[in-house]
Amino acid sequence: MRKYLIGVLLVAFAVIPFVPRLVTAQTCGSPNWEGRYFNNVDLSGSPVQTICSPVIDFNWGIGSPAGGVNPDNFGVRWTSTQVFPASGTYLFTVTVEDGVRLYINGNPIINSMQDSPEPRTLSTTYEITTSGAAVFMTLEMNNYVGNAQIKLTWSLTTGGTAPPGTGPTVPTTGGGFEWTIEYFNNLALTAPAAATGTAPANGISRNYQQNAPAPQLPADGWSARWTRIVDFPAGTYTFSGRADDGMTVTVDGVVVINQASFAFGQTFTGTIDLTAGQHTIAVTHFDEQLDADLFLTWEPAVGTTLRPDGCNGETAGINGSAPPCPELSGPTITLSAVVRAGPLNFRPRPDKSSGRIKMLHRGEEYTAVGRSGDNIWVQLDVNGTKGWSMTEFLTLSGDINTLAVTDGTQVTGTPSAAVTTTPPTPVFTGVQAQALGNMRLRAAPNTRSDRVGGVNWGQVVNVLGRSANGEWIFVEINGLQGWTSLRWYKVTQGSMDSVPVLQ
Template identity: 30%
Template sequence: MNPARRTTAAAAATVVLATAGTLLSTAPASAAVSCASPVFKRQFFANTSFSGTPKRTDCDTAIDQNWGTNAPASGLPKDNFGVRWTLTRDFGSGGPFTFTASTQDGIRVYLDGSRKVDLWKNVSTTAKKTVDLTVPAGRHTLRIDHVNWTGAANVEFTYTPRTSATADKVKPLTPTGAKATYDTTTGKAKLTWSKSPEMDLASYRVYRRLKGASFGSTPLATTTSTTYTDSTLPVTGAGYYYEVRAVDRAGNESAGTADQAVTTVDRVAPGVPTITTATGEVTPTGGTGGLRVGWNKVTDAATYRVYRAASENGTYTRIATTDQLSHLDASAAESTTYYYRVSALDAAGNESARSAPQRGRIWDNDPPPVVTGLSVTPTEYGFRLAWDKSPAQDLRYYTIHKGELVGDEDEQVCYGSLVEYVSPDETSFSYTTHPDGDEVCFFVDAVDDDGNSAMKWSDDLVPAVAATELDTTPSVPTPEGSPLNLTASPAEGDEGNQLSWTGLGAGEESPEPAKGFRIYRWNPATSAYEKIADLGAGAFEYFDTGAKRGTTSYYWVTGVLADGTESVPAGDWTVTAPVD
């Protein structure tokens, strides 16, 4: 409580005193006193009718006084005095309140001039009264009159909102003065609003929504302050809206403030494009228009940057910026391989990572010249082919084709199939076959780096050469009925032709194993099979290192029986190319 205190004549017209942790001001009756809400203005009268000029006026933070049998202030009597408190304040949304009064002797409580509490008689003990009522929203005036006729004097009055959920169904007023600002440097939004006049205010709830969406049921934040900084905004360049709602202690939530808009700074790059094509483009006249690079559409991308390098892991240089989904690289040279990467940029200038490298090339559609100068020479191993070196600078390889002549004597065509690829540095080839006198034909094709074939794309006919094989067949035929089976394979490296056989216990058990094996090779000079090796029992393999290279070798193998005779021979042949 704030008891009145005597002041000296030398005191100023207004004196500020600190009493019991409160602040009050006292002044002579002639001085004007103004008390800021919700502090009461208190007036002391030397009568019980509150008539005339108050003897003293001051400010009181609470009505809770006990003067006993003493005068309430200097210059007032100890009996038959009156004290009046007045207050005009904003009750916000109003709602259910409880007025509680206790006094000795009398007290009357008025709300906007309407009496709500009336305890008005001379009593010897303290009288009390509690009243539940509803206060309308807005500003209202309270007036509390207290009188003491005789004896002890005390007075107490409180007014408090009822905050139970069953009693209070009144929503708080919507907060006012809401503002939102956005700091593009920090990416944070700051909201401020005015303090609510609600006497039973519990907190404020802040809600946020993305532009085009609705506010959810869960608040972004709950605070008792009148300011909030949102540090969780995505920096995507999107628009957001905020609203603030007041919540009372009964859990009633006000309507939201007007939406407060902010637009965030965009620091998020778009997705990474994927290159879908990198191919040469042909003009309507058939010429090379350049190399067209295309990619997929990326959400939020405003433009795309195209980068090019000479190798996959080389240095990529930007060659174009476009809002299209492809770019024609008109500076790309024919028959040159390039590597491309593409990035996406949004309207804020954020650039995505670059796409994976994609190789591109303008293919050369011009075939090499037809191969000329082909000659085919029959040999003991098959044929030796030779031709003129191709003048093509972009030659990748030659292809050798062998076939047979079809047609009459006036017009014959060589129908052949590919038998070998030859390096572009070579102009000859040894073709191995079993030379037994057949007539065959050959032709050679040239293929460039872009796969253009002289044979397929040239208007000129590819010249073919026919040749007849030498007949190296031995004049002594191999008899039938041998118990052995011989396989001859051409030499690899320096190990010689490989002979392997089965039968008569060669490398395996047999009911009649041979005591040994003999190897024979055909000698065309003597027209006879000549023995070149004697092998022991169980042998099944022999390498003929003495065989001539670049010829066809014919072999027999016999088994040496227990009586010293030989079995019927088994025969086979193999061809080795000459050593270049």
């Protein structure tokens, strides 16, 4: 019997596979990272594995990150105490697929735990006030389906000089850091964030119309905070912004624009003197009801030119250590372009018969790098691939005519405007309608056009015309004329069938 038992035990131990070393809390030792792996995206319950790692730099592809861990729908939480030899402002950068959170001494500095179709790079800064400080860091990530990867680096941007080899570094490209967005289910930016997101490194041009900015939010009664690091040459900068319903803009905590009250459609400006180097732009935005949009751009001082690649000469790179910017070729002006109606065809040439590279979806944002001579098409850079989409389905962050003509044609006469601004003046047809909410009057039948006035809830307007798609009506009230959305009106006199089509 004893020999039989010994034989069974030997066979049992012989077939047990090798797994990474399991550890308990505080056993990895600084500066190693203790990683706890979970078979869910919420990092809840007990971890399946706990593994020590010297750095955070993993690319698991579509495979499992560790023995016993699912290849999809898993999460990891790493903790470590890191010593920062120099005080100053540090830039923390995470490349991840899918979601990530980064805490320093319990303070969340990156929060973007959503599914992502491709790798994303998120960056933010944090002030280390004491040389030689021991800082407790927590990094969380999750993966839903498909490829999974994560890499964490940091570098000293301003302050003392860290000794060589004391920590990871990451090269920068000046103004190339994307926006980090936090959305809140209230008007006061009260934590926690209900949703997070990112946007390309450019100005802001978002038009949510009367929709929620994210599935987790309501269509009304929400707020958002946008944050981005930009590497500026020294100079005086003018920021221009508008929002529905309100916004504020700060640079390094200094208020530049304060449109906290309702000021629909108005553009506000503010100036600030900036030293050469990296500065943090923070934008708050709130929507109480109905339409919501946000626009922000800035211009440098006279004689100062910002390059579209974000490189600004000797200020590029960590502590200005990068070489001067390379020569630019092609267009030097770019705009952000938001898909306002989708799915939208992305084509290899500005021609409907040229086939399709891929489909773009509503709300996605890309960089516009050129246009056709007739302004009907915009050339986009979609994740490194250049192609064409029709202008009428995009919201641009600036004047389309500032883009270079890149379709090989010559501009003859005046290019067609991207938005029609002056409707014809018709005569009253006898049709009237009552507003079912506080409505806006616009210069053209679309939400991109300028606001020219408003209609209060319950007021009755004279209907003078309608759009060809039947979604907008051209109205008159108290001597003021403009376009407004038909779905928020009740016809009280006459029939819309008798109203002429104006556009």
